Amino acid sequence: MNAFLVGTERESLLIDAGFDDPHSALAIQKAVEKNNLAYPTRVLLTHAHPDHAGGVRWLRPWNAIVMFHREEEDLLRRTIGESLRRSLNGQYLDDQADATVDGHSVIALHTPGHTRGHLSFWLPEQRVLFSGDNVLGKSTTWIGPPEGNLRDYLRTLDRLDRLPVRAIAPGHGSWIPNPHERIHRLRRHRLEREMQILTFFQTASRQPVDLFTLTRAIYGQKLPDRVFPFAMKTMEAHLQKLIEDGLIRRTDHNQYSIKC
The missing domain is CATH 3.60.15.10 (Ribonuclease Z/Hydroxyacylglutathione hydrolase-like)
Incomplete structure (x- = not known):
């Protein structure tokens, strides 16, 4: 720090x-x-x-x-x-x-x-x-x-x-x-992650999935246990935005699926 x-x-x-x-x-x-x-x-x-x-x-x-x-x-x-x-x-x-x-x-x-x-x-x-x-x-x-x-x-x-x-x-x-290059890279990373989530729903899982399962699918099995809770919160932030964009929906059972 x-x-x-x-x-x-x-x-x-x-x-x-x-x-x-x-x-x-x-x-x-x-x-x-x-x-x-x-x-x-x-x-x-x-x-x-x-x-x-x-x-x-x-x-x-x-x-x-x-x-x-x-x-x-x-x-x-x-x-x-x-x-x-x-x-x-x-x-x-x-x-x-x-x-x-x-x-x-x-x-x-x-x-x-x-x-x-x-x-x-x-x-x-x-x-x-x-x-x-x-x-x-x-x-x-x-x-x-x-x-x-x-x-x-x-x-x-x-x-x-x-x-x-x-x-x-x-x-x-x-x-x-190289501040502008760094800013562009950070923005691109977020948008690519968003597209990765949407692609998962469109291809790998048409059924609702919970936050834990989705985080494992996107970040992979090798993600250390100590950082997994932080990855889940980041995934939650992405899903929150996608719900606001009208692309993803959350079910009554706290699962997520693509909005048809």
Whole structure:
């Protein structure tokens, strides 16, 4: 997981707080000192999953404002607990809000898909995008309902693709020097998976199937047990979109079939 410091010796902010782990906080502190930066006065959360928001507990001595999209409120409370949430100096960030740091724009973009209130942060002067988990360095983004929504995710990719971005700093993995190529690949992957599901229903199974069976059929028998639940949630996201598109139907017994 990546956390990023943005700023100068006069003012800085932190994008994402890392895990609920003192070692994460120590690594951030060392990076501040090594780069002669001011201690962050604001922590901007891309979203409230534990690997991005859990570390706010250990950053409280900085008295920084923790900023996030209002649609992450419930998820943040589940991640860090009610008591810690009440003690935070929290503030909502809306779409297009400018979290300027030392005179340089840091634009918040509401980019749902991975979660409802996911934010990306756009530095227009540097043409750098901090994408959180919507665009990753190597792997594909996990979309798991109810927080994740595939239709929202595809819209987010379209929005990010319209930016004149030079490089992407992802929530996981290395910097992405070919951002538009990466975005196109991620979008293509989702659409190919959608077509794979439809083809399965058209050829391999004209009968209703449950989510478990469909996930096994699409992802294969070699999928490790530890990641299978995540694959099932991703499959659920695809089915949710296909139902909304009028291509798939869900039966009363929580099975799925192609809509004739």
